[in-house]
Amino acid sequence: YMKNALYFLIQTLGNLIILLHILRFWLPLFGADFRNPISQSILKFTSPLINQSRRFIPSFRQFDSATFMVTLALQCVLILILASLSGITLTSSTILITAVFELLLSSANIFFLAIIASVLFSWIAPYSYSPFKGLIDNIAESLLRPYRKIFSPIGGLDLSPLFAIIAIQTVMIFLKSSAPISL
Numbered sequence: 493y494m495k496n497a498l499y500f501l502i503q504t505l506g507n508l509i510i511l512l513h514i515l516r517f518w519l520p521l522f523g524a525d526f527r528n529p530i531s532q533s534i535l536k537f538t539s540p541l542i543n544q545s546r547r548f549i550p551s552f553r554q555f556d557s558a559t560f561m562v563t564l565a566l567q568c569v570l571i572l573i574l575a576s577l578s579g580i581t582l583t584s585s586t587i588l589i590t591a592v593f594e595l596l597l598s599s600a601n602i603f604f605l606a607i608i609a610s611v612l613f614s615w616i617a618p619y620s621y622s623p624f625k626g627l628i629d630n631i632a633e634s635l636l637r638p639y640r641k642i643f644s645p646i647g648g649l650d651l652s653p654l655f656a657i658i659a660i661q662t663v664m665i666f667l668k669s670s671a672p673i674s675l
Contacts, residue, residue, distance in 0.1 A: 495577065498577065499574065499577050499578070502570070502573055502574065502577070503570070503574055503675070506566070506569075506570035506573070506574075507570070507598075509566060510563060510566050510567055510570065510595075510598065511598065511602070512534050512537050512538055513538050513541075513542075513559065513562060513563040513566060514563055514595065514598055514599055514602065515534050515602065516534055516535065516538040516542065516556075516559050516563075517556055517559045517560055517563060518599065518602070518631070519531055519534065519627075519630070519631075520554065520556060521554060521634075522630050522631050522634040523630060523634065524627065524630040524631070525626060525627075525630065528623050528626050528627055529623045530623045530624060530626075530627050531627060538559070538562075541562045541566075542558055542559050542562055545558040545561060545562050546558040549561050563595060564588075564591055564592070564595065567591035567594050567595055568587050568588060568591045571587050571590050571591055571594070571675060572587055574675045575587075575673075575675065578675070580673070582673070586672050586673065589672050590671060590672050590673050590675075593667055593670070593671040593672070594671075596663075596667055597664060597667050597668065597671075600660050600663055600664045600667065601664070602631070603631065603635055603656075603660050604657060604660045604661070604664070606628050606631040606632045606635065607632050607635060607636065607653050607656055607657055607660070608657070609628045609632070610628050610629060610631075610632035610633075610636075610653070611653050613625050613628065613629075632653075635656055636652045636653060636656055639652035639653075639655050639656050640652045642655075643655055
């Protein structure tokens with residue numbers, strides 16, 4: 493039982509740390525407001541590793557390669573730790589490929605949850621503001637914009653979240669079925 497508890501604890505804390513780094517990667521690409529207190533907290537938490545790696549890893553245009561590489565390395569370390577706790581031996585290429593799949597799945601989960609939260613906020617408190625709602629809106633609006641160009645509202649009903657969720661879920665199913673291992 494102790495091994496299961498340790499596995500859960502490491503997996504949960506590791507995924508939370510990786511989640512913050514994934515958000516750090518995506519927020520600039522979504523045009524997030526970095527005056528938002530939540531965005532500032534994400535930057536503050538992730539800066540120690542990211543700032544150190546920026547000395548060695550340059551960015552390419554809007555692609556923050558330092559953040560990507562740090563996040564990928566953290567995901568690889570988490571997979572290695574969880575695999576060793578499970579008694580599984582993995583090759584370095586399997587760890588790397590699994591890490592990429594896990595990061596893509598985590599990103600898709602973030603996108604899915606952001607769209608769901610945005611829809612809920614639009615129903616419950618459409619004209620209110622909170623730092624969390626502002627961050628969610630930044631992410632969701634960036635994801636929904638292409639769908640709104642294709643699927644205009646029908647009778648005032650915006651169906652773009654539905655189509656975006658269908659697309660995200662399709663990608664998630666593909667990624668889960670194609671991943672080399674599942675931890």
